[in-house]
Amino acid sequence: MLSLIYVSVASAGLTAADVTTLAERAAANNAKHDVTGMLAYNSQSFMQLLEGDGAHVLSIMRRIEQDDRHGSITYIRQHDREHRECPDWSMRSLVTPMTGIGSANVFTKSLPEAMDLDTKILFTSFASTLTEEQAAQYAEREQSTMWDLKADND
Ligand SMILES: Cc1cc2nc3c(=O)[nH]c(=O)nc-3n(C[C@H](O)[C@H](O)[C@H](O)COP(=O)(O)O)c2cc1C
Structure with a gap:
């Protein structure tokens, strides 16, 4: 059995709703070929x-490579394995990032039990990654909290 993981950059203008529709269609296609897996989008x-x-995996992947809803595909891992890591998901989509204390833990626990620890770590770190815009928002919020604390102390 072949297992592969890639990352790619979403095309401008793609919405979370588009990704949900895409993943539903992907799940239906994959089920026909007994292909399983998961898709995280941040x-x-x-x-x-x-x-x-x-x-089957490679023929689906060739189609995915041609899809203009994303680009800059980078393969992270490709190997033969005995058992599936997502045996019950024909294509589960997870919209991230998760933020807040303990959210990485909750995300990791939502991953399939059959998933290897290194794969869980890969997806959890991806799911915890903020976009530049989000990082700037958090930095701004933190800055204003610091000012509030300073004002309280004065
Ligand atoms: C990020 C991403 C992931 C995708 N994953 C799958 C997938 O797992 N299976 C699949 O059949 N199509 C997937 N697609 C869609 C394919 O590129 C292609 O649009 C689809 O297979 C065509 O199927 P259709 O003829 O039924 O519309 C994905 C597209 C993108 C952008």
Whole structure:
């Protein structure tokens, strides 16, 4: 069985709703070929795991490579394995990032039990990555909290 993981950059203008529709269609296609996996989307990038019969996974991947809803595909891992990591998901989509204390833990726990620890770490770190815009918003919020604290102390 072939298992592969890639990351890619989402095209401008793609919305979370578009990704949900895309993933529903992907799940229906994948189920026909007994391909399973998951797709994480953080409003800027995708990380996808696909697993199944090698010929099927590669033919789906060739189609995904041509899709103009994303670009700059980078393969992170590709290997043969005995068991599936997402045996029950024909293509589960997860919209991230998660923020807040403990959210990475909650995300990791929502991943399939059969998933290897290194794969869980890969997806959890992807899911915790903020876009530049989000990072700037957090930095701004933190800055104003610091000013509030300073004002309280004065
Ligand atoms: C990030 C991303 C992930 C995708 N994942 C899958 C997938 O797992 N399976 C699939 O069949 N199509 C997937 N697609 C869609 C394919 O590129 C292609 O549009 C689709 O397979 C065509 O199927 P259709 O003829 O039924 O519309 C994905 C597209 C993108 C942008």
